[in-house]
Amino acid sequence: MLRYALLRILGAIPTILLVIAIAFLMVHAAPGGPFDEERVLPPEIERNVERAYHLDEPLPKQFVRYLGGVLRGDLGPSYRYRDYTVSELIANALPVSMRLGALAMLLALALGIAAGVLAALRKNTVLDRLVTGFAMIGISVPVFVVAPLMVLVFAVLLDWLPASWTGGSGGGRLIMPVIALALPQIAYIARLTRASMINVMTSDYVRTARAQGLGTVAIVRYHVLKPAVLPLMSYIGPAIAGVLTGSVVVEQVFGIPGVGQFFIQGALNRDYTLVLGITIFYAVIVIALNLAVDLAYGFLDPRIRAQ
Amino acid sequence: MKMRFLLFVWVFVALAACGGGNPVSDVSVLHRGNGEEPESLDVHKSSSTEAGHVLRDLGEGLVGYSPAGELVPAAAESWSVSEDGIEYVFTLRADGRWSNGDPVTAADFVYSYRRLVNPDTAAVYVQSVAEVDNAAEIMAGDAEPDMLAVEALGPQHLKIRLSRPVPYFISLLSHPSMFPVHRGSIEVHGTAHARPGNLVTNGAYRLLEWQVGGYIEIDRNTFYWDNAKTAIDRVRHYVTPEPMVELNRYRAGELHITRTIPPESFSQMRAERPDEVRVSPALGIYYYGFNMTKPPFADNPRLRQALSMAVDRETIVEIVGRGEQAAYSFVPEGTANYGPSTYSWATITQPERNHTARQLYREAGYSDDKAAEFEIRYNTNDTHRQIAVAIQSMWENVLGARVTLVNEEFQVLLANMQARQVTQVFRANWNGDYNDAHTFLSTLETDNPANFTGYANEDFDELMERAAAQTDLGRRRLYLEEAEREMLDEHPLIPIYFYVNKNMVSPKVRGWGDNVLNYHYSQHLSFATNQ
Numbered sequence: 001m002l003r004y005a006l007l008r009i010l011g012a013i014p015t016i017l018l019v020i021a022i023a024f025l026m027v028h029a030a031p032g033g034p035f036d037e038e039r040v041l042p043p044e045i046e047r048n049v050e051r052a053y054h055l056d057e058p059l060p061k062q063f064v065r066y067l068g069g070v071l072r073g074d075l076g077p078s079y080r081y082r083d084y085t086v087s088e089l090i091a092n093a094l095p096v097s098m099r100l101g102a103l104a105m106l107l108a109l110a111l112g113i114a115a116g117v118l119a120a121l122r123k124n125t126v127l128d129r130l131v132t133g134f135a136m137i138g139i140s141v142p143v144f145v146v147a148p149l150m151v152l153v154f155a156v157l158l159d160w161l162p163a164s165w166t167g168g169s170g171g172g173r174l175i176m177p178v179i180a181l182a183l184p185q186i187a188y189i190a191r192l193t194r195a196s197m198i199n200v201m202t203s204d205y206v207r208t209a210r211a212q213g214l215g216t217v218a219i220v221r222y223h224v225l226k227p228a229v230l231p232l233m234s235y236i237g238p239a240i241a242g243v244l245t246g247s248v249v250v251e252q253v254f255g256i257p258g259v260g261q262f263f264i265q266g267a268l269n270r271d272y273t274l275v276l277g278i279t280i281f282y283a284v285i286v287i288a289l290n291l292a293v294d295l296a297y298g299f300l301d302p303r304i305r306a307q
Numbered sequence: 308m309k310m311r312f313l314l315f316v317w318v319f320v321a322l323a324a325c326g327g328g329n330p331v332s333d334v335s336v337l338h339r340g341n342g343e344e345p346e347s348l349d350v351h352k353s354s355s356t357e358a359g360h361v362l363r364d365l366g367e368g369l370v371g372y373s374p375a376g377e378l379v380p381a382a383a384e385s386w387s388v389s390e391d392g393i394e395y396v397f398t399l400r401a402d403g404r405w406s407n408g409d410p411v412t413a414a415d416f417v418y419s420y421r422r423l424v425n426p427d428t429a430a431v432y433v434q435s436v437a438e439v440d441n442a443a444e445i446m447a448g449d450a451e452p453d454m455l456a457v458e459a460l461g462p463q464h465l466k467i468r469l470s471r472p473v474p475y476f477i478s479l480l481s482h483p484s485m486f487p488v489h490r491g492s493i494e495v496h497g498t499a500h501a502r503p504g505n506l507v508t509n510g511a512y513r514l515l516e517w518q519v520g521g522y523i524e525i526d527r528n529t530f531y532w533d534n535a536k537t538a539i540d541r542v543r544h545y546v547t548p549e550p551m552v553e554l555n556r557y558r559a560g561e562l563h564i565t566r567t568i569p570p571e572s573f574s575q576m577r578a579e580r581p582d583e584v585r586v587s588p589a590l591g592i593y594y595y596g597f598n599m600t601k602p603p604f605a606d607n608p609r610l611r612q613a614l615s616m617a618v619d620r621e622t623i624v625e626i627v628g629r630g631e632q633a634a635y636s637f638v639p640e641g642t643a644n645y646g647p648s649t650y651s652w653a654t655i656t657q658p659e660r661n662h663t664a665r666q667l668y669r670e671a672g673y674s675d676d677k678a679a680e681f682e683i684r685y686n687t688n689d690t691h692r693q694i695a696v697a698i699q700s701m702w703e704n705v706l707g708a709r710v711t712l713v714n715e716e717f718q719v720l721l722a723n724m725q726a727r728q729v730t731q732v733f734r735a736n737w738n739g740d741y742n743d744a745h746t747f748l749s750t751l752e753t754d755n756p757a758n759f760t761g762y763a764n765e766d767f768d769e770l771m772e773r774a775a776a777q778t779d780l781g782r783r784r785l786y787l788e789e790a791e792r793e794m795l796d797e798h799p800l801i802p803i804y805f806y807v808n809k810n811m812v813s814p815k816v817r818g819w820g821d822n823v824l825n826y827h828y829s830q831h832l833s834f835a836t837n838q
Contacts, residue, residue, distance in 0.1 A: 032718030052429030257520030
């Protein structure tokens with residue numbers, strides 16, 4: 001197991017290097033630069049700025065310089081947020097994103113699995129239709145519609161909750177962002193759980209258990225739930241990565257100082273180092289979570305451990 | 308199973324409950340929406356409007372602005388100008404203090420201005436200092452920063468020599484790039500000097516907290532010379548890049564002032580909260596430029612004029628729907644010391660204009676069989692798209708031109724505008740840096756980097772140079788006005804509308820003054836006493 005984990009970690013290094021190289025080429029290939037504005041800089045000023053940020057060097061040299069920094073753990077200065085380094089920006093924004101993401105994921109798992117199980121047990125009944133219908137809506141109605149609507153109803157009209165992250169303190173300000181983040185995840189998880197539950201429920205050993213007189217609750221609890229949730233694992237890895245690193249829309253609508261906004265703003269502003277830093281960070285998280293999921297499979301499913 | 312469930316609940320509650328911020332209900336804090344995140348609070352590394360709003364609360368230059376937008380003495384008490392308009396001597400306030408209690412001296416200004424022009428600083432906004440003698444040579448790397456013609460004549464007297472007379476020079480000194488920076492903290496903290504705990508400023512407030520992506524919080528600088536007049540102890544400038552989100556926060560009572568009002572809610576707000584909607588003319592123009600270096604617009608003044616006349620500006624202003632002013636000149640009304648020139652046809656009706664436009668279109672060699680074909684480029688944005696669609700249909704209906712719309716990401720459009728290779732008609736805007744016609748007209752000088760049209764007219768350039776050499780404001784104004792007329796006659800661009808400043812201002816806030824620059828210093832504001 002340890003050997004397997006080590007091999008996987010070693011295998012991740014070339015992947016990350018490749019991600020860095022491709023991302024580096026792509027941000028530099030995009031037209032315009034971090035200091036381009038409508039108020040065009042006079043040529044000598046542009047030269048000074050480019051020199052200060054090493055943008056005047058040939059691209060390969062810039063790449064080597066950047067890679068050297070990354071290896072030392074230095075993601076460079078942000079071009080747009082000039083008083084901060086990329087590492088500082090990520091470190092400051094991460095706790096907020098992580099907290100929201102973790103809450104949303106826990107909520108999504110709890111509600112999603114419960115809804116999925118219920119729907120599967122009451123297959124083709126009104127309850128099932130309700131759950132699958134809700135899941136359909138959750139998946140297809142985008143967050144940028146749901147979130148502002150929530151603000152309008154619960155903050156502006158009813159005045160129950162703060163309209164933004166900075167508009168309140170404590171738990172209240174978390175409610176709407178967490179729900180907004182969790183909604184599509186709940187829907188996905190419910191659908192996945194339902195499908196795999198139905199699949200497991202029709203398997204031979206469940207029929208045997210039933211034949212031996214076990215009640216539905218016991219069957220689900222001891223025999224079905226674990227194998228039924230297993231297919232969720234491969235979905236949860238990337239989903240956690242996505243939710244943890246923040247949702248741009250949720251962050252914008254609720255004014256949350258998280259990581260997600262930096263990604264979009266960084267790309268639009270051609271903030272090369274910021275975009276690269278977050279890409280690397282994201283890549284590392286995705287790889288780590290995939291590894292964690294693979295290892296968790298081993299724990300959850302003895303058949304995989306045996307291989 | 309039960310244990311696991313309890314653990315789950317515990318983790319959830321623990322995550323939800325920990326942390327917390329300051330309660331917003333505290334009425335002594337002013338909450339302001341401020342748009343995008345300021346790029347820096349180092350006055351030499353920032354140039355955005357958003358940074359400017361915060362920096363004007365934190366620091367001050369030799370001069371500043373009153374709530375009504377008039378220039379007033381700030382760090383300087385008074386000044387004198389030599390007869391040739393080249394040499395300025397400023398007398399600083401004896402009671403000027405930094406936020407750490409240090410006196411503000413002439414040497415601080417010398418240090419700051421030298422830092423601004425030093426190529427190693429890599430300052431992005433240098434327009435304000437550019438006319439100080441030797442500044443250009445230093446920024447080009449041909450002279451040392453200490454050659455800058457700024458000199459401390461004792462602790463309270465500062466002499467500045469210009470390379471040529473600049474009648475609006477005093478107004479340039481109000482720009483944040485011309486604020487002093489605190490030498491001691493820069494020498495100790497280096498690039499980290501503009502952070503909370505490190506930043507030392509000379510204005511009414513000092514930096515308390517900066518949550519990137521959230522807000523910048525500032526509080527009263529008790530050492531400030533005019534501290535007695537500061538009414539509000541604490542101010543938060545929030546990052547509010549989305550106008551609709553900002554408005555919702557305002558409506559939920561979380562903001563006292565918004566940076567703007569989203570177009571889709573403007574009429575609703577005006578109907579529901581007429582006293583809270585503030586609209587005033589701004590120093591900015593929305594225009595369509597022609598690429599004057601390529602066909603079909605190169606050497607084709609009739610086509611350009613026809614297109615300009617066929618744009619029904621009143622309809623467009625209605626589409627935008629925020630009180631904008633239709634534009635028939637390039638320099639906005641309300642610009643100091645200036646009377647904008649307008650098109651001779653500005654006074655006739657739109658059907659009459661369309662009639663003339665059709666004639667010009669035919670004279671330019673186009674007809675129904677041989678339609679003019681070209682593209683409008685604009686950066687991706689709802690309002691820009693609506694306007695482009697409207698203009699496209701005006702040109703198709705009135706003239707029969709075949710117009711294609713191309714939308715591009717802003718940085719891409721900008722790169723194309725600068726290259727002048729693929730652009731034909733493009734959307735652009737210009738916002739004045741200072742209240743003077745020069746900031747607008749200079750963008751049409753042949754060599755100006757912001758001249759996206761490629762307009763090149765020797766007469767225009769000469770008029771601009773003559774205006775630049777004038778110390779007499781009256782005569783200078785005549786040259787500038789003539790230059791604008793000359794330019795308008797050649798139609799390198801289509802002025803569409805002048806921007807307006809739009810803010811929601813809570814009835815709790817007192818002291819708000821409308822002004823073209825849209826500067827609203829927190830130190831001039833106060834809360835209504837009955838709140």
